Each structure stands twice: as C-alpha cells, then as structure tokens.
Amino acid sequence: MPQHLLITGANGFIGRYAVRAALARPETRIRLVRHHGAVPAPGEDRVRVVHADLADAASVAGLCRGVDTVLHCASRVGGTEAELRAVNEAGTAALVADAQRHGVRRIVYVSTAAVYGRGPFRGAGPDELAVRPASATSTTRAAAERSVLAAGGTVLRPHLVYGTGDRWVVPGLALLIRHLGAPVADTGVHSAVEVSALAEAAVGAALADPDRDLAGAHHVNHPSPVPGAVLMEAVCGALGTEGAAPLTAEQARARLRENPTALHHLDMLTADHWFASTSVWRLLGQDPGPEPARGLLGHLPWYREQLGSPVHAGR
Numbered sequence: 001m002p003q004h005l006l007i008t009g010a011n012g013f014i015g016r017y018a019v020r021a022a023l024a025r026p027e028t029r030i031r032l033v034r035h036h037g038a039v040p041a042p043g044e045d046r047v048r049v050v051h052a053d054l055a056d057a058a059s060v061a062g063l064c065r066g067v068d069t070v071l072h073c074a075s076r077v078g079g080t081e082a083e084l085r086a087v088n089e090a091g092t093a094a095l096v097a098d099a100q101r102h103g104v105r106r107i108v109y110v111s112t113a114a115v116y117g118r119g120p121f122r123g124a125g126p127d128e129l130a131v132r133p134a135s136a137t138s139t140t141r142a143a144a145e146r147s148v149l150a151a152g153g154t155v156l157r158p159h160l161v162y163g164t165g166d167r168w169v170v171p172g173l174a175l176l177i178r179h180l181g182a183p184v185a186d187t188g189v190h191s192a193v194e195v196s197a198l199a200e201a202a203v204g205a206a207l208a209d210p211d212r213d214l215a216g217a218h219h220v221n222h223p224s225p226v227p228g229a230v231l232m233e234a235v236c237g238a239l240g241t242e243g244a245a246p247l248t249a250e251q252a253r254a255r256l257r258e259n260p261t262a263l264h265h266l267d268m269l270t271a272d273h274w275f276a277s278t279s280v281w282r283l284l285g286q287d288p289g290p291e292p293a294r295g296l297l298g299h300l301p302w303y304r305e306q307l308g309s310p311v312h313a314g315r
Contacts, residue, residue, distance in 0.1 A: 002027050002028060002029050002046075003027070003028050003029070003068045003069060003207055004028075004029045004030075004031065004066060004067045004068045004069075005022055005028050005029070005030050005031070005067070005068065005069050005070075005071060005203075005206055005207060006030075006031040006032075006033065006063065006064060006067045006069070006070045006071070007019060007022065007030065007031070007032055007033065007071045007073060008033040008052075008054070008070070008071070008072045008073055008074035008095065009033070009072070009073035009074030009075065010032035010033055010034060010049075010073070011034055011035075011036075012073060012074065013161070013165045013166065013167065013195065014073050014110055014161065014195060014198060014199060014202070015073040015074065016165065017163075017165075017195050017196050017198070017199030018071055018073055018110075018199040018202055018203055019032060020196075020199070021196075021199045021200045021202075021203040021204075022071075022203050022207075023044075023047070025203070025207065026046075028046070028207065029046045029047075029048075030046060030047045030048070031048050031049075031050060031063075031067060032047065032048070032049045032050070033050055033051075033052050033063065033074070034049055034050070034051055034052075035051070035052065035053050035054070035074070050063065054074055054086075054087045054090075054091025054092070054094070054095065055083070055086040055087050055090075055091055057090065057091075057094040060091065060094040060095055060098055061094075061098060062098065063095065063098055064095075064098045064099045064101070064102040064104050065102050066102070067099070067102065067104055068104065068105055068106075069104060069105060069106045069107070069108070069206045069207060070095070070099050070104050070106070070107045070108065070206070071108050071110075071202055071203065071206040072092065072095060072107065072108065072109040072110065072144075072148070073110045073202070074087070074091075075087070075088055075110075075111075075112075075141055075144070076088055076137070076140075077137050077168075078137065081136045081140075084136050084137055084139075084140040085140050085143075087140075088137075088140035088141050088143065088144045089140045089143040089144060089147075091144075092109070092143075092144035092147050092148065093144075093147045096147045096148060096150075096151050096153070099151070100151055105210055106153065106154065106205075106206060106208075106210070106214070107148050107151055107153035107154070108153065108154045108155075108156065108202055108205045108206045108214075109144060109145060109148040109153060109154070109155050109156070110156050110158070110198070110202055111141050111142075111144065111145050111155050111156060111157050111217075112138065112141055112157060112158065112159075113157045113158065113159040113191070113219065113221075113273065113275055114133065114134075114135070114137075114138040114141070114159075115131045115132075115133050115138050115141060115142040115145065115157065116129050116130070116131060116132060116133075117132040117133055117134040117138070118134055118267070118268065118271065119188065119268075119271040119272050119273045120188065120271045120272040120273070121272060121273050121274060121275060122272050122274050123274055123275075123276050124275065124276060125219065125275075125276045125279070126157065126216070126217040126218060126219055126275075129275075131145070145217070149215075149216065149217070152215050153215065154205050154214045154215060154216065154218065155216070155217040155218070156198075156201065156202055156205065156217075156218055156220045156280075157217055157218065157219050157220065157275070158191075158193050158198050158219075158220045158221055159190060159191040159192060159193075159219075159221050159273055159275055160190055160191065160192035160193070160221075160231075160273075160292075161192070161193055161194075161195050161198055162192060162193075162194060162195065162292070162295070162296060162299065163194050163195035163196060163295075163299050164195075164299050164302040165195065166195070166299075166303075169192075170231075170234075170235055170238070170296075170303050170307075171306070171307065172265055173231060173232060173235045173265075173269075174235050174238070174239055174307050175262070175265075176232075176262055176265050176266060176269070177232060177235055177236060177239065177241065178239075179255070179256060179259060179262045180247060180252055180255055180256070180262075181244065181255075182244035182245060182246060182247050183229065183232035183233060183235075183236055183244065183246050183247070184228070184229065184232060184246060184247050184248070184249060184252045184266070184269065184270070185229055185246035185247065185248060186229070186248055186249050186270065187227055187228030187229045187232070187249070187269050187270050188227075188228055188269065188270055188271045188272035188273060188274075189225040189226065189227050189228070189272050189273075189274050190225055190226055190227075190228055190231065190269075190272075190273050190274065190292075191219070191221035191222070191225050191273060191274050191275045191277060192221060192222060192225075192226055192231075192292040192295075193220060193221045193222050193277075193288070193289060193292075194222075194289040194290060194292075194295040196289065197222070197286075197287065197288055197289025197290075198220055198289075200286055200287075200289075201220050201280065201281070201284055201286055202220075204284045204285075204286050205284060208284065212283075214283065218279070218280040218283075219275040219276060219277040219280065220277060220280055221275055221277040221288075222277065222288045222289060222290070222291055222292055222295075223276075223277050223278045223281070223288055224291050224292075225272075225274040226291070226292040226293050228269040228270065229246070230292075230293050231292070231293075231296070232269075234293065234296045234297070234300065235303075237300060238300050238303040238304045238307055239307055240304075249266070249270045252266055253266065
C-alpha cells in the first residue's frame with residue numbers, strides 16, 4: 001500500500017535532497033510544499049505541488065489532509081525575531097496541529113544541533129545535553145522542536161551539513177579564511193554530514209515501519225568527527241589558497257578583534273562540537289555517508305565555482 005508523504009521546504013537545501021530521496025521510492029506518493037521558487041519534481045502523477053506559507057496559519061490548514069507522514073524541512077534562518085517566530089515557532093505549531101487533526105502517523109522535523117548553544121561538546125548523545133539556544137534562530141527552532149516532540153514526533157539534529165547547494169558551512173569557513181589570510185591549526189573537532197545522507201535518513205525516518213519507535217531527538221551526523229583544521233584545508237583547496245602558513249587560535253583572534261562576526265565563527269571552529277551519532281544509523285539501517293574529509297572532496301568543484309561570488313555566513 002503506497003504511503004503519502006508531505007515534505008515542507010521542498011525547494012530548500014536539505015529539502016531538495018529529501019525530494020530526490022523520496023522520488024527514489026516508487027511506492028511513495030509525495031506532496032511538496034512550496035513557499036516560493038521552483039520545486040525540483042518531475043511531472044509524475046504521484047507528485048503534487050502545493051503552495052503554503054508557514055508564516056500564515058490559514059495557508060497551512062488542510063495541508064496534511066490525506067497524508068500519512070510529514071517531513072518538515074522548512075526553517076527560517078536569519079531575519080527579525082518576529083519573522084523567525086512566525087515561521088519556525090508558530091508555523092511549525094500550526095503544521096503539527098494540522099497533522100494531528102488529519103491523523104498523520106509520524107512527523108519528522110529536520111532541526112539543528114545549534115539548539116544546544118555553544119560548545120564544547122564531546123561525544124554526547126541527545127539525552128545528555130540541555131537545549132540552550134544562543135541565537136534567535138536557534139531559539140525558535142528549539143520551540144519548533146517542542147511542538148513536534150509533544151506530538152510524539154521525531155527530531156533530527158545535524159551539526160554541519162555540507163554538499164552541493166550549501167550556502168552556510170563551507171562559505172562561512174571561506175569568509176573566515178579570507179578575513180584571516182590563512183587557515184587555523186589548533187581547532188576543535190566537529191560532527192558533519194553530507195546533505196544526501198541526511199536527506200536519506202530523514203526520508204527513511206518518515207517512511208519507516210509504523211511500529212518502529214523513532215520518537216524523540218536524534219543526532220544525525222557521520223559517526224566520525226572531523227578536525228576543523230581539516231575542513232579549513234579543504235576550503236583552502238577550493239579557494240586556491242593552499243600553502244599559507246597556519247595561524248594559532250590566538251593569532252587568529254588577534255587578527256579578528258575588530259570583526260565580531262568572524263570572531264564568533266572562529267570561536268565556534270576552535271571549540272569541539274562532536275555529537276554521538278552512531279545509534280540513529282543503526283536504528284534506520286542506513287549508511288551514514290562518507291567521512292566528512294572525503295565527502296567534501298566530491299563537492300569541491302561546485303564549491304570552487306560558488307566561492308568566486310559573494311558568500312554568506314551565519315548560524
């Protein structure tokens with residue numbers, strides 16, 4: 001019997017990969033929620049595209065009618081606190097309410113490990129960490145999580161998500177390197193996941209057998225963390241700036257003392273953000289994708305093209 005899956009944020013970075021993963025399951029009927037922009041979906045009878053704005057509760061009403069599972073990939077990152085609350089907090093609450101009203105059996109929300117605030121974090125599981133968001137974006141995404149968890153749903157918390165289409169992780173590191181003129185040698189270790197592996201996990205969780213208990217929060221990263229210095233080396237390769245002598249963290253801080261935004265990114269990079277992520281892959285029976293250092297290499301051609309234009313950083 002086919003499952004009916006609704007995907008929000010279908011034209012976003014993670015959402016686009018989730019659409020591909022869902023389309024690879026021919027038994028699945030898919031409803032894609034579009035706010036603006038094009039949705040990468042073929043003209044198949046089993047795919048339907050609908051328009052909704054999470055900031056407008058009226059447009060959310062009825063989205064989940066006839067749906068078995070919801071994969072919620074839509075989040076607002078940046079903007080005013082009111083805009084963030086309208087989409088992440090109130091919009092998710094409205095979506096969850098609509099899902100419950102229409103008997104949806106599972107809700108999966110792709111959140112972020114940023115809900116824990118700043119590290120260091122060293123190999124901890126989700127049950128061992130307190131949710132202490134440090135920004136308006138993370139605060140409202142933590143509120144979204146509460147709505148999903150209260151409904152018995154599944155929350156996925158990746159840390160660094162990289163791959164073709166990434167406008168935050170590698171571009172943010174590139175901006176930091178451009179400010180510094182060199183990589184940094186003494187960094188923390190970080191959990192990361194390739195976007196296609198994350199999307200496969202999200203779709204796998206949404207479409208898993210109904211009797212499989214996936215309720216609660218899960219870290220979704222490659223089990224092996226990667227040193228920030230290794231990530232910076234890869235970004236230097238994309239920028240064509242290999243060979244610059246690495247700086248110590250203290251030297252880097254001295255260069256950035258007049259740039260609080262870049263200094264924030266440096267502080268994140270030099271602190272461990274390593275989240276235990278083995279159990280979710282075993283639970284889903286899925287491959288965690290490539291180790292981050294190797295996985296990045298496959299996307300370097302795309303990053304090289306993108307990093308020639310203005311980059312955006314933030315979290």
